[in-house]
Amino acid sequence: MVFVLSVVCFTGLTMSLATLLVIAARVLVNYGTCQLDINAGEKPLEVQGGQTLLAALYANEIFIPSACGGKGSCGHCKITVTAGGGPVLPTELSYLTRGEIRSHVRLACQVKIRENIFVKIPSDLLNVRMFDATIESATPLTHDIKGIRMRLDTPAEIVQRPGQYVQVQAPSPDGPVFRAYSISSPAYDRNAVELVVRLVPGGLGSTYLHTIRPGDRVNFTGPYGEFHLNEDPAVEIVCVGGGCGMAPMRNIIYTLYDRWPERTCWLFFGCRTKQDVFYLEQFQDLAQTHPHLHVIYALSEQDGENWSGETGFIHLSVDKYLESGVARQAFLCGPPPMIDAVTQVLTAKGLRPEDIFYDKF
Ligand SMILES: Cc1cc2nc3c(=O)[nH]c(=O)nc-3n(C[C@H](O)[C@H](O)[C@H](O)COP(=O)(O)OP(=O)(O)OC[C@H]3O[C@@H](n4cnc5c(N)ncnc54)[C@H](O)[C@@H]3O)c2cc1C
Ligand code: FES
The missing domain is CATH 2.40.30.10 (Translation factors)
Incomplete structure (x- = not known):
C-alpha cells in the first residue's frame, strides 16, 4: 500500500512539474510579435517570435535556399543579418568564413527570432x-x-x-x-x-x-544561383561536366546559341563508360548549325569498341584542346575531384579565379 501511494505521489509530482515547465515555456519564453525588416524598409513584416528566421521568411513566401530543410547541415541558407540576430552559434561556424562573419552573414535556419530583426536579402532571392x-x-x-x-x-x-x-x-x-x-x-x-x-x-x-x-x-x-554569362561575345565559354553535372551545361549552351549563334563554346563531358553517355548526338547536331561549338566527350574507363571520342579523365582533354592565353569564362559542374583537377588546368591556361564558376555535387 505504501509502495503504491509513493508511486502515485511520485508520478503526480513529475506530471505537475512537467505541466509547470510547459506553461513557463509558453509564458516566460514568449517573444510575442517581432518586426522583420528586409532591405531597410523595402519589405517590413510582422512575425511571431520564437521561430527561426528561415521559417518566418518561408511563411511569408520568401524562399531562401535550404537543401537540408533547416537542420544546419547544408550551409545554403546564408543571409546578412545586420541587427537583432544574436551571436553566431557554434553550429554555424563551419559554414561561414571569417569575412562572412565580419559582414554579418548568418545561417537563416540557425537564427531564432527573439527581438526585432534587420536583414538584407538580394533582389534575386526576393524574386x-x-x-x-x-x-x-x-x-x-x-x-x-x-x-x-x-x-x-x-x-x-x-x-x-x-x-x-x-x-x-x-x-x-x-x-x-x-x-x-x-x-x-x-x-x-x-x-x-x-x-x-x-x-x-x-x-x-x-x-x-x-x-x-x-x-x-x-x-x-x-x-x-548567382552565375551570370559573360555578355562579351568575344569571350569563349568553357563548360566542363560529369554525370548529372550535364544539366546546367545544356541550359548554357542552348541559351548561348539562341543569343550569339557565332560564339565559341567548348563542351567537355566526362563519363565512366559508354553506357553513361547521353545528349552526345543532340550536341553534335547543334554543332552542325553552330561550327564554333566544340563537343568533346571522354570515357575514363574505356570499354573498347565503337568509341571515337577521348579517353581518360576529362581534365586531360581540357588540357589537350585549350590553348593558353585566350579570354574565357568557365562553368564546371560535377564531383569535387573533377572540379579541382579542371580548375588547376584552367588556372594554368591563364583563367582568373573570378572567371571560373562551379557547382560541386
Ligand atoms: C546547386 C545544386 C545543384 C544540383 N543539381 C543537381 C542536378 O542537376 N542533378 C542531380 O541529380 N543532382 C543535383 N544536385 C544534388 C541533389 O540536390 C541531391 O543532393 C541529390 O539528388 C541527392 O539527394 P537525395 O534526396 O536523393 O539523397 P539524400 O536523401 O539527401 O541522401 C541519401 C544518402 O545518399 C548520400 N548522398 C547524397 N547525395 C549524394 C550524391 N550526389 N552521390 C552519392 N551519395 C549521395 C547521402 O550522404 C545520404 O547518405 C544538386 C545539388 C546542388 C547543391
Ligand atoms: S537550411 Fe541547411 S544549413 Fe540552413
Missing part, C-alpha cells in the same frame, strides 16, 4: 517563387539518370538564367524536404523546367523524381 507544375515526361537517359520535364501551371512562366537551379519538394516520413536540381532547359523555354536527375540509392529527392510519372503534380521553388 524566387513557389511553382506548381505537372510532369510532362520522365525519360531514362542512362541506367541511373532521368531527364524530367515539368510543365508550369502556377505561375505559368519562369524567368531563369543558365546556371540557375530549383529546389524540388519531395515527401519524406518527417515531412516535406527540398533538394536542389540545376535547370537543364534553356532560358527561352519559359513555360517548362527540365531537370537531369541521377538516382542516389536510398536518396529521398532523387528516388521521388525517379518514380514520378507524366501527369503527376510537383512543387518547386526557384530560380536560385
